[in-house]
């Protein structure tokens with residue numbers, strides 16, 4: 001019988017003192033920020049998830065440890081990550097408040113998905129409401145400054161978080177609100193490491209690679225990038241030891257990441273299943289989808305800020321990453337939350353193309369694929385009910401697009417191109433039809 005992964009069994013160091021808190025404990029945090037933090041042994045993480053109770057339970061049983069399988073095209077490599085000192089479910093509210101109030105804690109990282117930044121409904125249980133509650137306690141306890149470091153795929157994620165916190169704190173004590181302005185630093189980031197959800201097979205592989213039973217493994221690719229811009233008033237881990245880079249302005253890099261990588265992912269996630277593909281590597285191996293991806297990158301390159309040589313190299317590298325069979329990234333996972341992703345990944349390029357009087361095929365294909373997805377597949381999206389009903393109504397392309405951008409929805413030529421493409425995809429996905 002294989003021994004369960006614990007600090008004793010892995011001969012790991014004792015947990016480092018908690019100086020960082022994370023919200024949104026999932027696969028990506030563990031493949032990315034936790035790995036960078038591990039490079040600085042003075043910093044431990046208290047990691048929270050308010051939705052998933054199983055993962056913190058499994059991690060707690062393993063003293064916060066898990067194995068990270070790095071899978072490229074060669075033999076997979078496994079390492080034990082020991083940066084998480086404590087893992088908590090959302091029901092540990094008192095501990096969450098205590099951690100955020102602690103002057104030993106210098107920063108809070110977040111991976112709460114794009115949808116998590118919305119401020120509406122039941123604020124006390126939503127991610128932003130919980131952060132505001134934590135900050136309120138910190139203000140009362142000591143008023144020590146803190147850095148908030150969002151690591152989700154959103155343009156200007158530091159600014160998005162600042163606005164969400166300001167909105168959620170409206171109506172609070174003015175002293176608290178002005179403390180937020182003066183003592184809470186919002187750091188912008190560009191994050192990149194393709195990390196699909198782990199499978200049962202990955203659990204079996206973890207045991208084979210480490211000799212220990214790991215019930216919470218993470219599988220990721222060799223590539224990793226973290227760019228940050230902002231202040232850390234109480235210091236930060238030496239993330240640069242693991243390759244993090246600091247800059248004043250991330251806009252051009254953020255555009256490259258969101259348009260080229262995430263935009264292509266979104267295109268493939270919606271068009272791929274219509275052509276019988278289930279994963280990213282399968283999709284980029286399909287001649288039609290490979291052509292659409294290249295065409296998307298050509299179009300995006302016309303409007304991107306970085307020099308052409310940078311973009312050419314980036315595209316080449318992306319194609320290698322997408323084609324790798326080391327990480328099999330499920331298109332349905334990427335397809336979740338389209339209403340939150342399409343505006344950042346696809347629409348800026350589409351608007352620029354329409355302003356130049358062009359009708360670009362790839363963004364039209366992405367929107368047509370999204371419509372089919374909304375009509376025919378299980379939809380995970382904070383606006384799912386509304387979108388599914390609109391997608392099944394008459395005049396669906398215009399009505400669905402109007403939820404994202406009223407001006408584009410009034411563009412008759414565009415709506416008609418999307419309608420035609422829906423039909424085109426239907427015929428392509430049905431060889432006898």
Ligand SMILES: NC(=O)c1ccc[n+]([C@@H]2O[C@H](COP(=O)([O-])OP(=O)(O)OC[C@H]3O[C@@H](n4cnc5c(N)ncnc54)[C@H](O)[C@@H]3O)[C@@H](O)[C@H]2O)c1
Pocket residue numbers: 023024025026027028029048049050051052111112113114115116117126127151152153191192193194195196197
């Ligand atoms: N997986 C990747 O390759 C990758 C790469 C770069 C960035 N990211 C960012 O990280 C996010 C999480 O990815 P993951 O792979 O860890 O996913 P995951 O499903 O493993 O974990 C998601 C975490 O977010 C929480 N969450 C989900 N919806 C939420 C909501 N509406 N409000 C608050 N919390 C919510 C979940 O409870 C869980 O803790 C992505 O949405 C993306 O923004 C992921």
Ligand SMILES: O=P(O)(O)OC[C@@H](O)[C@@H](O)[C@H](O)[C@H](O)CO
Pocket residue numbers: 114153191192193194195261262265266333334
């Ligand atoms: O994680 P999401 O849901 O925001 O988007 C799905 C993928 O596009 C994304 O996870 C990429 O793999 C990642 O951004 C690569 O760094």
